[in-house]
Amino acid sequence: MAKKPLPLIEAKDLKMYFPVGGSLFGKRKLLKAVDGVSFQLYPGETFGLVGESGCGKTTVGRTLVRLYEPTGGQILFDGTDIAKLSEAEVLPYRNRMQMIFQDPYASLNPRMTVSSIIAEPLRYQGVKPQEIASRVRDLVQQVGLKEDHLNRYPHEFSGGQRQRIGIARALASHPDFIVCDEPISALDVSIQAQIINMLEELQEKLNVTYLFVSHDLSMVRHISHRVAVMYLGHIVEMAEVRELYGNMLHPYTKALMSAVPIADPDAAAKSRRIVLQGDVPKPIDPPSGCAFRTRCPHATAACAETVPELTDMGGEHYAACIRVQRGEI
Amino acid sequence: MSRKNRFVFEPIPEAALSRSISPEAYQALDGALFDPRLVDLGDAEKVIRPSTTYWHEVWQRFRRDPLAILGLAVIAVMSVACIFVPMFSPYTYSGMDLAHMNAFPTWQHLCGTDQMGRDLFVRIMYGARISISIGLIAAAINFVIGVLYGGISGYVGGKTDMVLMRIVDILISLPSMLYTVLIMLVLGSSEFSVIVALCFTSWIGTARVVRSEVMYLKHAEYVLAARLSGAKLWDILVTHLIPNAMGPIIVSTAFLIPNAIFTEAFLSFLGIGIQAPMASWGTLANDARSTLLTYPYQMIFPVMAICVTMFSFNFIGDGLRDALDPRLKK
Amino acid sequence: MGRLLEVKNLTTNFHIGVGCVQAVRSVSFYLDQGESLGVVGESGSGKSVTMLSVMGLLPGYAEIKADAIRFDGKDMLNISPSEFRKIRGGDIGMIFQDPMTSLNPLYTVENQLTEPLRIHRGMSKAEARLAALNLLKRVEIPDPEQRLKQYPHEFSGGMRQRVMIAMAVACQPKLVIADEPTTALDVTIQAQVLDLLDQLKKTTSTSTIMITHDLGVIASMCKRILVMYGGLVVEQGTAREIFYQPKHPYTWGLLHSIPRINQQKGEKLIPINGTPPDMLRPPKGCPFAPRCRYAMPVCQKYLAPETVLSGTHAVCCHLMHEKAPKVERQV
Numbered sequence: 001m002a003k004k005p006l007p008l009i010e011a012k013d014l015k016m017y018f019p020v021g022g023s024l025f026g027k028r029k030l031l032k033a034v035d036g037v038s039f040q041l042y043p044g045e046t047f048g049l050v051g052e053s054g055c056g057k058t059t060v061g062r063t064l065v066r067l068y069e070p071t072g073g074q075i076l077f078d079g080t081d082i083a084k085l086s087e088a089e090v091l092p093y094r095n096r097m098q099m100i101f102q103d104p105y106a107s108l109n110p111r112m113t114v115s116s117i118i119a120e121p122l123r124y125q126g127v128k129p130q131e132i133a134s135r136v137r138d139l140v141q142q143v144g145l146k147e148d149h150l151n152r153y154p155h156e157f158s159g160g161q162r163q164r165i166g167i168a169r170a171l172a173s174h175p176d177f178i179v180c181d182e183p184i185s186a187l188d189v190s191i192q193a194q195i196i197n198m199l200e201e202l203q204e205k206l207n208v209t210y211l212f213v214s215h216d217l218s219m220v221r222h223i224s225h226r227v228a229v230m231y232l233g234h235i236v237e238m239a240e241v242r243e244l245y246g247n248m249l250h251p252y253t254k255a256l257m258s259a260v261p262i263a264d265p266d267a268a269a270k271s272r273r274i275v276l277q278g279d280v281p282k283p284i285d286p287p288s289g290c291a292f293r294t295r296c297p298h299a300t301a302a303c304a305e306t307v308p309e310l311t312d313m314g315g316e317h318y319a320a321c322i323r324v325q326r327g328e329i
Numbered sequence: 330m331s332r333k334n335r336f337v338f339e340p341i342p343e344a345a346l347s348r349s350i351s352p353e354a355y356q357a358l359d360g361a362l363f364d365p366r367l368v369d370l371g372d373a374e375k376v377i378r379p380s381t382t383y384w385h386e387v388w389q390r391f392r393r394d395p396l397a398i399l400g401l402a403v404i405a406v407m408s409v410a411c412i413f414v415p416m417f418s419p420y421t422y423s424g425m426d427l428a429h430m431n432a433f434p435t436w437q438h439l440c441g442t443d444q445m446g447r448d449l450f451v452r453i454m455y456g457a458r459i460s461i462s463i464g465l466i467a468a469a470i471n472f473v474i475g476v477l478y479g480g481i482s483g484y485v486g487g488k489t490d491m492v493l494m495r496i497v498d499i500l501i502s503l504p505s506m507l508y509t510v511l512i513m514l515v516l517g518s519s520e521f522s523v524i525v526a527l528c529f530t531s532w533i534g535t536a537r538v539v540r541s542e543v544m545y546l547k548h549a550e551y552v553l554a555a556r557l558s559g560a561k562l563w564d565i566l567v568t569h570l571i572p573n574a575m576g577p578i579i580v581s582t583a584f585l586i587p588n589a590i591f592t593e594a595f596l597s598f599l600g601i602g603i604q605a606p607m608a609s610w611g612t613l614a615n616d617a618r619s620t621l622l623t624y625p626y627q628m629i630f631p632v633m634a635i636c637v638t639m640f641s642f643n644f645i646g647d648g649l650r651d652a653l654d655p656r657l658k659k
Numbered sequence: 660m661g662r663l664l665e666v667k668n669l670t671t672n673f674h675i676g677v678g679c680v681q682a683v684r685s686v687s688f689y690l691d692q693g694e695s696l697g698v699v700g701e702s703g704s705g706k707s708v709t710m711l712s713v714m715g716l717l718p719g720y721a722e723i724k725a726d727a728i729r730f731d732g733k734d735m736l737n738i739s740p741s742e743f744r745k746i747r748g749g750d751i752g753m754i755f756q757d758p759m760t761s762l763n764p765l766y767t768v769e770n771q772l773t774e775p776l777r778i779h780r781g782m783s784k785a786e787a788r789l790a791a792l793n794l795l796k797r798v799e800i801p802d803p804e805q806r807l808k809q810y811p812h813e814f815s816g817g818m819r820q821r822v823m824i825a826m827a828v829a830c831q832p833k834l835v836i837a838d839e840p841t842t843a844l845d846v847t848i849q850a851q852v853l854d855l856l857d858q859l860k861k862t863t864s865t866s867t868i869m870i871t872h873d874l875g876v877i878a879s880m881c882k883r884i885l886v887m888y889g890g891l892v893v894e895q896g897t898a899r900e901i902f903y904q905p906k907h908p909y910t911w912g913l914l915h916s917i918p919r920i921n922q923q924k925g926e927k928l929i930p931i932n933g934t935p936p937d938m939l940r941p942p943k944g945c946p947f948a949p950r951c952r953y954a955m956p957v958c959q960k961y962l963a964p965e966t967v968l969s970g971t972h973a974v975c976c977h978l979m980h981e982k983a984p985k986v987e988r989q990v
Contacts, residue, residue, distance in 0.1 A: 101554065107569075111383060189701060189874070222918035260848045262878060263874040332724070338672070347962050349964065355961075
């Protein structure tokens with residue numbers, strides 16, 4: 001078996017807590033958006049991170065690129081821990097990691113032309129103006145737009161085109177790692193495929209690593225090599241994509257997958273949806289022990305006692321459920 | 330059949346409608362029309378609408394407001410007049426024509442003369458120079474201080490924001506007249522001290538506006554993208570936050586100008602601002618106090634000048650606020 | 660004939676300052692009693708505007724023209740606003756997309772639920788309250804007694820959507836129109852809401868129209884489907900016909916751009932190039948022509964007439980013309 005390459009990014013017990021509410025003198029509550037998340041990302045792969053709202057997947061993405069300073073844990077970027085570095089110390093790493101945002105209408109400064117938007121990362125790196133100009137022209141073509149779009153403003157473009165401008169900006173500094181935070185959720189179905197294909201081509205050409213954060217399970221399955229499922233700040237299951245979708249272990253994963261409506265009338269008629277009872281608990285007040293136990297059809301009393309560890313169930317398929325680990329379900 | 334509607338609609342021009350075709354004609358269509366190789370698809374990524382910038386659209390909306398244009402015209406005329414009238418007038422602001430003291434308005438002296446035979450029209454024009462320039466300078470200084478203070482406070486947040494805002498609260502809780510007068514007394518009376526007095530606290534309104542805009546805008550995704558690209562505080566403020574907050578900033582600054590003009594006139598009227606024989610509208614009004622009943626025009630003209638100027642700037646401010654209002658944008 | 664809803668040749672134009680947005684251009688469809696119809700399309704397709712036009716919920720600058728709009732045999736085109744209000748809420752219920760803004764934050768849930776019952780069904784306050792309680796039980800909201808007294812902001816998104824559904828079915832309407840009812844919800848909550856809608860359909864035989872862009876939702880919830888693009892219905896048929904024997908290139912494009920379950924790893928999605936049309940200046944001829952890989956010169960000149968393929972299946976495409984080349988859909 002070939003020796004596994006070293007991970008480009010490794011999150012070790014990553015924690016991100018946000019203080020919420022409270023007054024100047026009173027106690028502030030802690031919103032544990034990410035509560036002990038560990039995983040590795042290898043060069044050139046796409047790692048899918050799925051979950052519903054409030055699970056913490058967006059926070060994981062933003063913390064990895066140091067938009068936030070993590071409350072705890074480590075982020076190993078190419079071996080160096082960047083979790084606790086100051087803003088100035090993180091600066092040299094900034095052009096190696098980038099992000100593509102969800103909302104094509106909010107991710108571009110409405111007062112800047114397309115060329116200045118794309119050129120911005122290069123300006124901060126101190127690249128010479130002529131080089132900037134030629135690189136911008138290069139990037140614009142790479143994302144399928146034209147040179148005469150360069151002097152226009154974002155409001156003149158459609159959602160899909162704006163997202164491409166965002167991708168061009170993310171590519172400007174030759175990053176090794178790009179967090180794609182729901183990059184297609186705000187787009188029409190027929191445009192989503194354009195963007196997904198473009199992301200795949202760019203990965204093949206440039207060997208970029210993606211963290212693909214999304215709630216769209218089918219798209220994640222299509223584009224990812226490995227996938228992790230999150231619930232209320234924890235990873236509950238993680239595996240290589242075919243293994244995860246073909247052999248689900250965790251009850252939440254099973255419910256999540258069965259809830260996705262199938263675009264096929266006959267298959268839809270035959271499928272049985274596992275309908276979970278109740279709402280997603282609020283992240284500010286998670287249940288004790290396993291966060292999923294309040295909605296889990298297999299919950300027992302023991303589930304309330306300890307937070308289950310993410311354990312390898314064989315073949316690098318990890319699951320965080322005491323009953324799965326004991327072989328009961 | 331149309332649904333009943335109280336509006337009467339214009340029919341859509343023929344050029345914008347797509348055409349259907351009768352079944353017989355459809356069957357009879359030429360085969361060449363069905364050859365895919367003959368189709369000319371053009372550009373799928375074309376951007377159709379003409380390019381307009383944000384400020385161009387703002388100007389279009391501003392133009393449609395008659396009061397705002399009137400205000401702008403009046404200020405323009407007054408600015409031109411206050412530069413050129415004193416140059417071409419045979420009178421100076423201090424030249425006394427003792428033969429024609431307290432003269433009522435005539436064609437020679439458009440606003441009459443004052444107690445010392447000085448031509449009021451020219452003096453009002455000099456006053457305009459003082460008032461408008463003080464107004465603009467004060468607004469510019471307030472703009473710079475307010476934007477930086479509010480921008481930094483809003484963006485950095487946390488304890489810095491708290492401290493900066495408490496300072497502002499303390500400053501604003503003292504009556505401004507009190508330390509305006511104190512400053513004038515300490516620095517003596519001159520244009521410089523008037524400007525200092527004016528700028529002492531009037532930047533606070535702008536600062537608060539900027540702070541609230543920045544607090545909202547700093548969470549925008551394009552700001553996050555800028556942080557990821559390595560932008561520092563200054564870059565983010567100048568490239569991203571302030572340009573997008575320009576609307577409310579401009580409006581707040583525009584309303585500073587009439588305030589500054591009025592405050593200067595008031596101080597001069599009280600005798601602690603610009604001193605006689607300099608011709609500020611305030612000093613002119615002050616000089617005319619004693620002759621109010623006998624020669625009312627000596628008070629009326631300067632006061633009218635103040636009113637007209639303030640109205641004009643207020644109309645401009647209103648027009649700007651409406652033109653910049655994002656709710657009006659499609 | 661006995662069709663519940665019949666719409667013939669509906670055209671809706673929005674007359675705004677810069678011009679006229681041709682949101683809906685000659686749309687015709689029908690709905691039988693007890694049927695579930697799905698309308699699928701993207702932005703600019705006109706799917707929402709079509710239903711809002713039928714319901715009379717558009718602002719004054721919307722010009723609505725049709726040969727006929729008939730609901731339960733009654734003409735809906737020429738009625739007054741007050742007659743409209745009687746039908747809406749009473750005979751037709753609507754569920755909107757955003758549960759945050761479709762409930763009035765200032766009134767309790769009890770107030771909002773009982774209002775249609777008192778207005779349309781003439782119930783007394785006590786009767787209406789009892790009916791509201793039962794409605795909340797039916798939509799499976801736990802602790803309904805408590806919930807009645809609460810305000811919308813105290814409910815989660817999924818709960819609010821259930822309240823919306825309760826309001827829509829309160830007066831036991833003949834037709835329920837749901838406009839993107841689950842788009843703003845999480846997947847597991849969406850499953851709950853769809854399950855609920857399914858149950859309601861089965862127990863009350865209400866007809867439903869579901870507007871969505873999600874092909875999965877359409878496949879599981881609707882018997883018949885309208886595919887809309889650029890203000891027109893480009894294809895309509897039963898769910899099986901649309902998914903297994905589609906005939907319009909746009910439908911093919913849609914089906915190919917979503918990842919399918921049995922797709923092989925490494926198989927690329929086939930996107931539709933270009934962007935949806937700007938209905939302020941729609942293209943001449945077929946609106947899909949600029950993005951269609953099978954476009955022919957005739958597609959840029961004329962709108963395609965409807966070709967009827969079976970009792971339920973019809974398509975508007977010039978490829979159906981006998982002089983057009985035979986095209987096989989790429990599987």
